[in-house]
Amino acid sequence: MTSPVRTERHGDVLVIISDSPPVNALGAAVRDGLEAGVKEGIADASITAMVLRCDGRTFFAGADITEFGKPPKGASLHEVIDMIDASPKPVVAAIHGTALGGGCETALACHYRVAVPSAVIGTPEVKLGLLPGAGGTQRLPRLIGMRAALPMLAIGDPVPAKKAADLGLIDRLVGEDSLEADAIAFAREVAAKRPIPRIRDKDAKADPEAVAEFRKANARKFRGFDAPEANIRCAEAATELPFDEGMAFERTEFMKLMMGVQSAAQRHIFFAERQAAKIDDVPADTKLRTVNRVGVIGAGTMGGGISMNFLSAGIPVTIVEMNQEALDRGTGVMRKNYEASAAKGRIKPDAPEKAMGLLTPTLDFDALKDCDLIIEAVYENMDVKKEIFARLDKIAKPGAILASNTSYLDVNEIAAATSRPEDVLGMHFFSPANVMKLLEVVRGDKTAKDVLATVMALAKKIRKVAVVAGVCHGFIGNRMLAPRQQEANKLLMEGATPQQIDKVHVDFGMPMGPFQMSDLAGVDIGWHRDPNRIETIRDALCAEGRWGQKKQAGFYDYDEKRNPTPSPRVAEIIEEFRQKSNLPKREITDEEIVARTLYTMVNEGALILEEGKAQRASDIDVVWIYGYGWPVYRGGPMFWAQTEGLKKVVAALEKYGFKVAESLKAAAESGGQLK
Numbered sequence: 118m119t120s121p122v123r124t125e126r127h128g129d130v131l132v133i134i135s136d137s138p139p140v141n142a143l144g145a146a147v148r149d150g151l152e153a154g155v156k157e158g159i160a161d162a163s164i165t166a167m168v169l170r171c172d173g174r175t176f177f178a179g180a181d182i183t184e185f186g187k188p189p190k191g192a193s194l195h196e197v198i199d200m201i202d203a204s205p206k207p208v209v210a211a212i213h214g215t216a217l218g219g220g221c222e223t224a225l226a227c228h229y230r231v232a233v234p235s236a237v238i239g240t241p242e243v244k245l246g247l248l249p250g251a252g253g254t255q256r257l258p259r260l261i262g263m264r265a266a267l268p269m270l271a272i273g274d275p276v277p278a279k280k281a282a283d284l285g286l287i288d289r290l291v292g293e294d295s296l297e298a299d300a301i302a303f304a305r306e307v308a309a310k311r312p313i314p315r316i317r318d319k320d321a322k323a324d325p326e327a328v329a330e331f332r333k334a335n336a337r338k339f340r341g342f343d344a345p346e347a348n349i350r351c352a353e354a355a356t357e358l359p360f361d362e363g364m365a366f367e368r369t370e371f372m373k374l375m376m377g378v379q380s381a382a383q384r385h386i387f388f389a390e391r392q393a394a395k396i397d398d399v400p401a402d403t404k405l406r407t408v409n410r411v412g413v414i415g416a417g418t419m420g421g422g423i424s425m426n427f428l429s430a431g432i433p434v435t436i437v438e439m440n441q442e443a444l445d446r447g448t449g450v451m452r453k454n455y456e457a458s459a460a461k462g463r464i465k466p467d468a469p470e471k472a473m474g475l476l477t478p479t480l481d482f483d484a485l486k487d488c489d490l491i492i493e494a495v496y497e498n499m500d501v502k503k504e505i506f507a508r509l510d511k512i513a514k515p516g517a518i519l520a521s522n523t524s525y526l527d528v529n530e531i532a533a534a535t536s537r538p539e540d541v542l543g544m545h546f547f548s549p550a551n552v553m554k555l556l557e558v559v560r561g562d563k564t565a566k567d568v569l570a571t572v573m574a575l576a577k578k579i580r581k582v583a584v585v586a587g588v589c590h591g592f593i594g595n596r597m598l599a600p601r602q603q604e605a606n607k608l609l610m611e612g613a614t615p616q617q618i619d620k621v622h623v624d625f626g627m628p629m630g631p632f633q634m635s636d637l638a639g640v641d642i643g644w645h646r647d648p649n650r651i652e653t654i655r656d657a658l659c660a661e662g663r664w665g666q667k668k669q670a671g672f673y674d675y676d677e678k679r680n681p682t683p684s685p686r687v688a689e690i691i692e693e694f695r696q697k698s699n700l701p702k703r704e705i706t707d708e709e710i711v712a713r714t715l716y717t718m719v720n721e722g723a724l725i726l727e728e729g730k731a732q733r734a735s736d737i738d739v740v741w742i743y744g745y746g747w748p749v750y751r752g753g754p755m756f757w758a759q760t761e762g763l764k765k766v767v768a769a770l771e772k773y774g775f776k777v778a779e780s781l782k783a784a785a786e787s788g789g790q791l792k
């Protein structure tokens with residue numbers, strides 16, 4: 118097999134080039150090739166310096182994650198990095214694209230780094246539940262100091278080349294189109310300089326204040342995760358231990374994380390997210406429809422949020438409302454959201470104007486005739502939606518994609534209101550639609566393949582994570598929410614309190630429990646609005662105006678700052694209901710809450726798979742991570758069920774009287790996987 122790494126001589130400079138698509142991951146063949154290349158440079162007396170660069174779209178994007186957990190092959194990354202570091206001739210890393218993880222660490226082992234301005238550099242291992250285990254935790258604090266190193270290590274967001282240069286991480290920014298030539302020239306400049314600068318020889322200064330501030334500022338973000346703290350401890354070790362001892366400490370911490378369930382879960386999600394973009398029966402090279410202008414019907418919270426996604430990506434939007442007041446209110450909210458983001462420095466100061474300049478607000482439904490994709494975002498009512506789609510059918514241009522943002526309704530029925538059901542599908546955004554990453558793409562029975570492929574590609578463009586769902590009530594996410602909510606309500610009647618149930622969910626790692634979520638969203642959502650018809654605990658709450666946070670009363674009482682406290686009135690209401698139903702009050706264990714509110718979701722997920730409403734179990738995990746805040750370190754409900762042990766899940770479901778999905782039972786019995 119030919120090596121993905123080749124060398125080219127430019128006079129006295131040896132250029133070592135990796136060409137391993139798609140992202141030059143540092144797999145065994147690349148590592149072996151690098152080792153051979155550096156050896157060649159060292160051995161050849163006519164060479165005075167080396168340049169290390171990559172072909173293709175990026176410098177090394179990290180270790181090859183697909184090798185993790187498999188028996189080691191070839192030279193280890195440590196060996197390669199040590200060899201570069203110890204080279205008696207200077208090695209210059211020439212960076213473009215994304216120098217990430219092991220790629221960044223390889224660059225740090227080089228003696229100099231040059232980069233094009235569009236490059237980014239970073240150590241995102243923490244997002245995989247890991248730490249940069251090839252010296253990153255020891256070299257970064259030595260090179261750029263604790264204050265700058267901590268966020269790079271423990272949050273993992275890469276820094277753009279310009280900032281990296283300011284931090285001293287990059288020695289020189291070079292021409293965007295002349296990376297190799299500029300790197301060679303730079304190598305010649307430094308070829309004779311001695312001593313060769315090695316980061317390992319520097320001291321890292323302790324900065325306990327920066328560490329304490331960093332821990333405090335990110336405590337919420339890091340809750341439940343093992344990896345951020347391990348990264349921080351390793352960075353501290355860099356300031357306390359000699360380099361080699363720090364490396365040994367890093368190794369131990371890395372291995373602990375690597376063997377743990379959190380990293381397995383986070384790596385699972387990395388691949389699951391990318392897998393979700395692939396549709397089994399739609400070829401990757403399907404010709405896409407052109408989408409130059411998007412239409413959105415409805416300027417409410419959803420319609421506005423949906424529009425912002427496209428505007429932010431530079432795609433013009435025509436937004437239609439029924440009356441001027443609603444239109445003005447909707448566009449006003451959008452502008453305010455943009456301005457708030459600009460004020461916080463999240464977007465450029467001129468971004469609000471740019472985005473709003475691409476918006477055409479109108480009361481004229483016919484203005485949608487120029488749009489290539491039209492998304493209906495009005496309230497959940499089948500008759501209203503059918504009427505809208507029938508109207509769209511008359512005015513939309515041929516080939517326009519017609520989408521509904523419904524979160525529950527039958528997309529086939531909506532499509533049947535048109536003469537072109539092949540152009541119709543669901544695009545279920547999650548609230549707030551400009552923030553939440555998930556997009557459920559609902560494939561109708563007749564949805565054309567190119568329509569599906571176009572919307573999946575567009576989702577990536579607007580930076581959503583898209584998952585294909587089949588038509589069923591609530592699709593993937595909301596369908597699985599239903600048994601959870603139902604059981605949570607029953608548990609109240611049997612003796613649990615809202616705070617007990619919520620605590621189990623928060624301790625599990627969810628951002629909030631079912632009742633906190635209900636209070637936030639509005640207890641009155643979907644309520645029949647007849648205060649005299651009281652059939653459930655929720656009806657009773659709504660009848661008393663306990664509509665949630667907005668009324669400072671829901672399942673909890675709230676102060677003006679929306680801090681919750683348990684509500685004595687809610688306890689009374691629950692007690693009244695229990696007595697009316699003649700249910701005895703009993704002690705409910707946390708284990709029962711987990712089984713009835715979380716295992717039931719897994720069971721529903723298994724049914725979704727059996728019915729072919731999701732393509733694969735990992736798609737369900739992606740939905741829950743990106744749409745509902747399921748803790749990523751637990752890998753989504755289906756992955757988590759495997760880590761719990763499917764036998765245990767099935768036994769608990771049976772113990773509490775649930776009908777267990779056949780596929781779940783079969784996987785538990787055979788020791789297999791949910792697929």
Ligand code: 3H9
Nearest residue numbers: 139142178179180181182183217218219241249250251391
């Ligand atoms: C590490 O380095 C540990 C070290 O400290 C050493 C310890 C000893 N490995 O995302 P895309 C695949 S840990 C294997 O769609 P983009 C990816 O699955 C690593 N495969 O493209 C996909 O495959 P497919 C630290 C990888 O342009 C294809 O490449 N590094 C890897 O949107 C295209 O990827 C990271 O965490 C990999 N490392 O984004 C960086 N990376 O086509 C992880 C990608 O079959 N990578 N693939 O679905 C990324 O963040 C993005 O892929 C990147 C490109 C920004 C590079």
